[in-house]
Amino acid sequence: MLCLVQKLSELRSLRDTNHINNFDHYVVRVAVNACNEYLRDRTPERSSLNHNLRDLMTRHRDFSVWKGENNLLLCGFAAWKKRKADAVRTIPPEQSEEIIQSLRRSGLVRPEFQRYPTGRILSAIFKQVGCPVEFDCLAEMVAALLMIKDLPTESLDQNDDGLSRELIDADPLPDAQIEGREMLRRMWEELQQMPAIQRDIVCFKFSDHSGEDFFNLIIQARIATLKELTEVFGLTPEQLAQLASKMPMGIQALADHFGVTPQQISKLHHRALKRLLGRLMEK
Amino acid sequence: MNSILSQQTVIAMVEHISRMHIEKFHARTLDVPEMIATWEHLDACDDCHRLFQEVFRSRRQGAPITFNLSPEYWLKDEHFDYEMLAAYIDKTLDSEMREIADIHLTVCGDCRRGLNSFVAFRKESEPELKVRYGPDTQSSITGWLSPLWNWPPVVWKPAHTFATLVIIGLAIAVMMFLIKAGSDKKSTAGDLTGLTPSPSRATFTSPSPNDSDKSIARSPEVGSTPKPNPVTSQVQSKLPHHQSGQRNRTKLRARFPTETVVALNDDGRRVSIDNSGRLTGLGDLSRELQQSIKEFLTEEEVKRPDILAEINGVKSALRGTGDKPSFGLLSPVGVVIVEDRPVFKWEHLTGATAYRVQVSDSPSREPISSDLLPETATQWMPVKALKRGKVYSWIVIATVNGKEIVSPLVSMPEAKFKVLEEERTRELNSLKRANSRLALGVFYAREGMLADAGREFQILVENNPQSPVAKRLISIIESWQSLR
Numbered sequence: 001m002l003c004l005v006q007k008l009s010e011l012r013s014l015r016d017t018n019h020i021n022n023f024d025h026y027v028v029r030v031a032v033n034a035c036n037e038y039l040r041d042r043t044p045e046r047s048s049l050n051h052n053l054r055d056l057m058t059r060h061r062d063f064s065v066w067k068g069e070n071n072l073l074l075c076g077f078a079a080w081k082k083r084k085a086d087a088v089r090t091i092p093p094e095q096s097e098e099i100i101q102s103l104r105r106s107g108l109v110r111p112e113f114q115r116y117p118t119g120r121i122l123s124a125i126f127k128q129v130g131c132p133v134e135f136d137c138l139a140e141m142v143a144a145l146l147m148i149k150d151l152p153t154e155s156l157d158q159n160d161d162g163l164s165r166e167l168i169d170a171d172p173l174p175d176a177q178i179e180g181r182e183m184l185r186r187m188w189e190e191l192q193q194m195p196a197i198q199r200d201i202v203c204f205k206f207s208d209h210s211g212e213d214f215f216n217l218i219i220q221a222r223i224a225t226l227k228e229l230t231e232v233f234g235l236t237p238e239q240l241a242q243l244a245s246k247m248p249m250g251i252q253a254l255a256d257h258f259g260v261t262p263q264q265i266s267k268l269h270h271r272a273l274k275r276l277l278g279r280l281m282e283k
Numbered sequence: 284m285n286s287i288l289s290q291q292t293v294i295a296m297v298e299h300i301s302r303m304h305i306e307k308f309h310a311r312t313l314d315v316p317e318m319i320a321t322w323e324h325l326d327a328c329d330d331c332h333r334l335f336q337e338v339f340r341s342r343r344q345g346a347p348i349t350f351n352l353s354p355e356y357w358l359k360d361e362h363f364d365y366e367m368l369a370a371y372i373d374k375t376l377d378s379e380m381r382e383i384a385d386i387h388l389t390v391c392g393d394c395r396r397g398l399n400s401f402v403a404f405r406k407e408s409e410p411e412l413k414v415r416y417g418p419d420t421q422s423s424i425t426g427w428l429s430p431l432w433n434w435p436p437v438v439w440k441p442a443h444t445f446a447t448l449v450i451i452g453l454a455i456a457v458m459m460f461l462i463k464a465g466s467d468k469k470s471t472a473g474d475l476t477g478l479t480p481s482p483s484r485a486t487f488t489s490p491s492p493n494d495s496d497k498s499i500a501r502s503p504e505v506g507s508t509p510k511p512n513p514v515t516s517q518v519q520s521k522l523p524h525h526q527s528g529q530r531n532r533t534k535l536r537a538r539f540p541t542e543t544v545v546a547l548n549d550d551g552r553r554v555s556i557d558n559s560g561r562l563t564g565l566g567d568l569s570r571e572l573q574q575s576i577k578e579f580l581t582e583e584e585v586k587r588p589d590i591l592a593e594i595n596g597v598k599s600a601l602r603g604t605g606d607k608p609s610f611g612l613l614s615p616v617g618v619v620i621v622e623d624r625p626v627f628k629w630e631h632l633t634g635a636t637a638y639r640v641q642v643s644d645s646p647s648r649e650p651i652s653s654d655l656l657p658e659t660a661t662q663w664m665p666v667k668a669l670k671r672g673k674v675y676s677w678i679v680i681a682t683v684n685g686k687e688i689v690s691p692l693v694s695m696p697e698a699k700f701k702v703l704e705e706e707r708t709r710e711l712n713s714l715k716r717a718n719s720r721l722a723l724g725v726f727y728a729r730e731g732m733l734a735d736a737g738r739e740f741q742i743l744v745e746n747n748p749q750s751p752v753a754k755r756l757i758s759i760i761e762s763w764q765s766l767r
Contacts, residue, residue: 007690044393044396047393047397048400048401048404049405050365050395051365051368051397051401051407052404054365054407055365055369055401055404055405056408056411056412058369058709059412059713060411060412060416061412062415062416062417062568063416077416077417079417079418080418096418108287118408119408119411119412119414119416120410120414120416122416123416123417126418127418137353138758171538180347180348180349181348183350184348184350188350197666205357206350207350208348208349208350209346209349209350210343210346210348212339212343212348214311214347216339217337217348218321219325220335220336220339221348222332225323225326226319226322226323227323227326227327235316237319237322237323238315238319241315241318241319241322242315242681244311244318245311245318247311251361259667260666260667261667261668264666264667264668266358266361266380266383267379267380267383268355268726269357270357270358270379270382270383271379273354273357276352277352277353280352
C-alpha cells in the first residue's frame with residue numbers, strides 16, 4: 001500500500017509526463033511488484049542461501065556478521081570488525097559483475113559441483129571488495145554468482161494479463177473457526193479480563209477472514225463506542241485513532257510499539273490466544 | 284488550519300455523513316481529528332451507522348464475519364528468520380518459543396523445508412569451519428614493495444649471474460653456521476630444565492589411590508599464598524618451561540618421543556596434553572579456550588576471573604547501617620547468567636502490601652522498573668531483555684504500612700550480576716554441542732559461572748575417579764567460591 005501511495009505521489013509530481021492507461025492494471029502491477037520485493041527474501045532458495053551464508057559467517061572464526069549503524073547488518077573478515085572499517089553498502093553493478101566473472105574464471109563455482117565451497121567464495125569476495133559489506137548486498141552477489149534467481153519484476157501499466165493474476169490467500173484453517181457478532185461480543189468481554197499488554201496485542205493484531213481489523217468490526221457490530229474503547233485501552237481518542245490507522249499490526253510493528261522484542265510479542269500473543277480460545281470454548 | 288478543520292468537522296458531524304466520507308473512515312484515510320469526529324458521530328447516529336454497515340458489507344462482498352483463534356492460524360505467517368532457525372537447531376529456545384516454532388512448522392511447508400536444508404548445510408559445512416581465511420595482506424605488501432622493483436633497466440651480463448650465485452652460496456653458508464651454533468646452546472639449556480622423560484611419572488590416568496589422596500589440592504585460605512600443588516608440580520616438570528618458547532619445544536619433540544602428561548576421560552573421549560603442551564581430543568576449539576584448558580590442567584595457579592570481584596560486592600561502612608527489618612534477595616546475586624530476561628527472586632517480607640523491582644546497569648541511568656507487584660509476588664521477570672555483557676545491580680522496594688523498605692540495606696553489599704556477552708553465549712551454545720565436560724567447565728569457570736563450572740567438573744571427577752587432575756579442577760572452583 002505504501003509503495004502504491006509513493007508511486008501515485010511521484011506521478012502527481014510528474015504531472016503530464018506519465019499517463020496511466022488503465023488504473024486497475026497499474027495498481028495490480030505495483031502491488032505485485034511490492035509483494036515480490038517482500039517475497040524475494042522468502043523465495044525458498046534465496047532465503048535458504050541467506051540463512052546459510054549468515055550461519056557460516058557466524059560460526060566460522062575468521063568471518064563475522066555484526067550490526068553497524070542504524071542496525072544495518074554488516075559482514076566481512078572477523079579482523080575487520082575490530083578495525084571498524086567503513087562498510088560498503090552497495091557494490092556498483094559493474095564491480096559486482098567483475099567480481100562474479102573473476103570468481104567464475106577461478107573455478108570456484110562450476111555447475112558440476114554438488115555443493116559450493118561457501119567459505120572460499122566469501123573469502124574471495126571479501127578480498128576483492130577489501131572492506132566490510134552490507135549483508136544483503138553480499139547475499140545478492142552470491143545469489144547472482146550461484147544463479148539463484150529472484151522473482152521477475154512486473155512491468156507497470158501493461159494490459160495483456162494484469163487482472164487475470166489471482167492473488168490467492170491460503171484457506172483459513174478449520175480449527176477454532178468462529179462466526180458472528182455474538183462471538184465477537186464475547187471475545188471483547190474476555191479480552192477485557194486479560195492483562196493489558198496481552199489484550200492490546202490481540203486487538204491490534206486481530207483481523208477476521210476478510211482482513212477487517214478489530215476496530216472496524218467493533219464499530220460495525222456496535223459492541224463498544226469510541227469513549228468506551230479509550231477507557232478500556234487507557235488511551236486518548238487521538239492515540240486510538242492513530243493506532244487504528246496502523247491496524248492490523250504485524251509482530252515487528254507491535255514490538256516497536258511496545259518496545260519489546262518480536263519474540264516477546266509472539267509469546268504474549270500466543271499466551272493470550274490460548275487463554276481466549278479456552279475461555280470461549282468453555283462457555 | 285486546525286480551527287478551520289474542526290469547524291468543518293463539526294459542521295459535517297451535525298449533518299449526516301456522506302457515503303464517500305464513511306468509505307474514507309472505513310479505509311482509515313481520514314486525518315485524526317476527522318476520524319475521531321466521524322467515529323463519535325457513528326456511535327451516536329443510527330442512520331449513519333446503517334450506512335457504515337452498508338459500506339462494510341459491500342467492501343467485503345457480503346462475506347459474514349468469521350475469525351479463527353487457533354494458534355495454527357495465527358502462527359502460519361510467523362516464518363522463521365535466521366535467529367529463530369539457528370536457535371531452534373541449537374535448542375536454545377525456551378519451551379514457549381519452542382512450542383510456537385513447532386506449531387508453525389506443522390502448518391508451513393516452506394519453513395519445514397528450510398529447516399531441513401539448513402540442517403544439511405550445517406552438516407556439510409562442518410569441515411569448512413576448520414579452514415582458515417583472512418584478509419589478504421599479500422597485496423598490500425606487494426604494493427609496498429612494488430616501487431623497489433621499479434629499478435632503472437640494467438643490461439644483464441654472464442658476470443652478473445656468477446656474482447649472484449656466489450652471494451647466495453655465501454648467505455646459505457652463514458645461515459647454516461648460525462643455526463648450528465644456536466641449537467647447540469639451546470639443547471644445553473633444555474637439558475638443564477630436568478626434562479628427562481620418565482614413563483612411570485608421565486601419565487595421571489591411573490595413579491595409585493594413595494598418590495591421588497596426597498595430590499588433591501586443598502582450597503587455599505583467603506589471603507594466603509597458595510602452596511605449590513603436587514599435581515601441577517609433577518605435570519609441570521614434564522612440560523617445557525614457559526620461557527623456553529616454541530623453538531625449544533620443537534627441539535624437545537625432536538629429541539624425545541611425544542609423551543602424555545595429562546589424560547582425562549571426558550564423557551567417553553580421551554583428552555590429553557603431551558610434553559610439548561599439545562592438547563588433543565577436543566576437536567575444534569578457539570585458541571583462547573584451548574589455552575584456558577591447558578592452564579586449568581597444568582598451571583599451578585589459575586587466575587580468578589576479575590568479573591567475580593566486580594559482581595560480589597563487599598559491605599561498605601560508607602553506605603551506612605540499616606536498622607529497618609529487611610528481606611533477602613535470592614537470585615540472581617553475584618553470578619554471571621546466560622538468560623537476558625532473568626527471573627528476579629526475593630524473600631517474602633511479612634506485612635508487605637506491594638513490591639517493586641528496579642534493575643540498573645549504571646547509577647546515572649534510569650533503572651528498569653517493574654509495575655507495582657502484589658503482596659504475594661516473590662519473583663518478577665522483566666518484559667524487555669537486558670543488554671548483554673553488562674553488570675547490573677538490582678533492588679526490591681517493599682511497601683509496609685505505607686513505608687518503603689529497600690533490600691539490600693545500604694550497609695549490605697549490592698546485589699549484582701552480569702548477563703553473558705552475545706559472542707560468549709554463541710560460543711557456549713556451540714560448546715554445548717561439542718559434549719565436552721572439560722571444555723564447558725573451563726568455559727564456565729573462565730566466564731565466572733562457578734556453579735555451572737563446578738557441575739561440569741563434578742561429572743568429570745565421576746568419569747575419572749582416580750584422577751587428581753580432575754579433583755583439582757573442583758578445588759579451583761571451591762577456592763574461588765570461598766573468596767566471595
